[in-house]
Amino acid sequence: MAAAKTNSKPQILYSCYYARSREGENFIPEHVFSYQIAGEMIVSDGRTTKTLKAGEYRFSRRNHLAKFVKIPPEGGEFKTISLFLDQEILREISNEYNIVSEKKIQGDAMFSLKPHPLYHSFMTSLQSYLEVEQKDNEVLFNLKIKEAVLLLLKVNPELKDILFDFNDPGKIDLEAFMNKNFHFNVHLNRFAYLTGRSLATFKRDFQKIFQESPGHWLLNKRLQEAYYLIKEKGKTPSEVYIDVGFEDLSHFSFSFKKKFGIVPSSL
Known part of the structure; x- marks a missing residue:
């Protein structure tokens, strides 16, 4: 509270x-x-x-x-x-x-x-x-x-x-930035801003690099990381869902089952 x-x-x-x-x-x-x-x-x-x-x-x-x-x-x-x-x-x-x-x-x-x-x-x-x-x-x-x-x-x-540094972030390597920071729970406009792009340019550059939309890529990336942490590191779903960028456990569990066909707790 x-x-x-x-x-x-x-x-x-x-x-x-x-x-x-x-x-x-x-x-x-x-x-x-x-x-x-x-x-x-x-x-x-x-x-x-x-x-x-x-x-x-x-x-x-x-x-x-x-x-x-x-x-x-x-x-x-x-x-x-x-x-x-x-x-x-x-x-x-x-x-x-x-x-x-x-x-x-x-x-x-x-x-x-x-x-x-x-x-x-x-x-x-x-x-x-x-x-x-x-x-x-x-x-x-x-x-x-x-x-x-x-x-x-x-x-x-x-x-x-x-x-007193009032400069906005400059344009940087989008692929390296996203692979490093995908687990942070922020909106796409934040990712765009931090990589020195407008939202439209960010989406366009993202599609060229990853061959899919930012939303779809982020979801899959986070789920894959969660699978690894639960399966290989022995962590529980309640321990990992925030760490990989999800806001709530129920949404994480639903998305996990939809992708892998099993609930995360069964791992």
Whole structure:
């Protein structure tokens, strides 16, 4: 369960989970500055897997794919505060302070930030703001977001080249990207964007490379991977269906039986 006092496009989000959770889209659309209050989060971006613990600060990079497992402490709740640093506010800061990105930074989708007294004071001050509806206080919350960005630049100045890189992803090798990232549960328009293409161009290029539609290819690829994990690695259907990109177990089981003629549990 998640609790948050936000509008439809929250800038500051307080999340609370009472049970282990792997929900949510696997795409990070905006930079996020977060503080882990209680519990742990396991993050995998396809290259590395990290465990972020209570008391840690983290930075999530926009335009990245990642899977999240949220784990509450024994007998307690998973709690985190996240600030979404959207492009509009970052552009305002860039223009106001004449801050620009000077080089392209590659790296993980999410990484830890060293604790700092300024971070602690800032996150503590946010507790009272969470009692205020954001919908009618956009100016107030914009100021808090700007404050967070300036704190990040002061404590971690190397983030400048990440925060103020406003470029969209460039065109990349579609075949290599899809074979590496098919297990992320995102819409086709996300895959298209991350490979530097419009949705129409993505579908056209995909058909040329794989000789079938993206939807059909993704379904078969995910089912084949699931079959391997269950048959050869001994995993259960409930363990693999999210890992290979399905949203729910019933849809996975139905699709699996339709393709292989047997239910996944029979393996």
